Amino acid sequence: MSEIDFVRFLGILQFSILIASALVPYQLDWKRELGGLPKLHYQMYFIYGGYVVLNIIAFGVLSIFFATEIASRAPFPRAFCSYVAIFWGIRLGLQGVMDAKPYLTQCWLKIGYHLLTIIFAILTLGYAYLAVF
Numbered sequence: 001m002s003e004i005d006f007v008r009f010l011g012i013l014q015f016s017i018l019i020a021s022a023l024v025p026y027q028l029d030w031k032r033e034l035g036g037l038p039k040l041h042y043q044m045y046f047i048y049g050g051y052v053v054l055n056i057i058a059f060g061v062l063s064i065f066f067a068t069e070i071a072s073r074a075p076f077p078r079a080f081c082s083y084v085a086i087f088w089g090i091r092l093g094l095q096g097v098m099d100a101k102p103y104l105t106q107c108w109l110k111i112g113y114h115l116l117t118i119i120f121a122i123l124t125l126g127y128a129y130l131a132v133f
Contacts, residue, residue: 003071003130010126011063013119014056020116021053028103059084070130081131085124092120 001009025031034042062080063070070077095117104110 004067006126007067007070007130008064010123011060011067013123014060014063017116017119018053018056018060020112021049021056024049027109055087059087073130078131081127085127085131088120088123088127092117092124095120 030045034045066077070081100113104113
């Protein structure tokens, strides 16, 4: 696989995470669970979630459509890759402290959770590689 193809692969992985992201409000029953919060707090969950989703979309779009530039290892693409590696590295680290077990009630949810952890690791290491080497 060429480096350009690798960058595009990482971009596609970003979009696979959005599938899981779309399931979160329903699987965690946000409407009921967060319904007792003040309206502003409830709205903030969706606002913050929206910002995260927009970042992931941007990472994916930029990685797919600007793969040649990212693979060039120029200073700006290295900075972009550093940011994305840090973003996913933080998310990967959060996997270790989040208490998701009570919500992993079905086999497909457990598999999905572990698959997400693998994807977070691939994204972290992949973008770190592009930023450093």
